[in-house]
Amino acid sequence: MGLLEVGQLVTSKMGRDSGKKYVVVESLNDNQVNVADGFVRKMDRPKRKNGKHLVGHGFSLEVEKMDDKAIRDFIEQHSHVENLGEEGLTDHGQG
Template identity: 40%
Template sequence: MTMQDSGPTPEIGQIVQCTKGRDQGQYFVIIELIDDRFVRIADGDKRKIDRAKKKNMNHLELVDYIAEEVKSSFIETGRVTNGKLRYAITNFLEKHSNLLKEGD
């Protein structure tokens, strides 16, 4: 039996957008890969790192953007601060708000 490739693979530090649930439409950062179906996400604000949410990959839309500062923090120290998560999401939204406006 072959494993079916279900699109892009999630990575730590990757920005995702929730497509289901109470957090729908909000952006988060993947902070842990649990297995091939679940990840843990946090945004450093409403959803802090110590209360990270376990999410089914089917309820997330992967954004083609990896927050390098989050990824390198995990590589160096094995953890990341809430401030870094907030910074990563703010940075992403600032860079991509131009793209969203141009699409009108």
């Protein structure tokens, strides 16, 4: 994978959380990352997602400032970024 970075804003495009925004909090391997939203999925209990099921946006949260409140505020600040077709979007898992 390698294209999703820790701190990057992503949107889920598969599963029952489709359309939900998260921040990547940990890269597990070439295919999977842990993501958190600061509300339901907090830093101490992140959600494991396949990188193919995420769309990355061109916004990143500073890793040093990453905590649940910072993640909530960051997602709220960038809530104008809607699903597919927006500028700054990277679709992962293609090819």
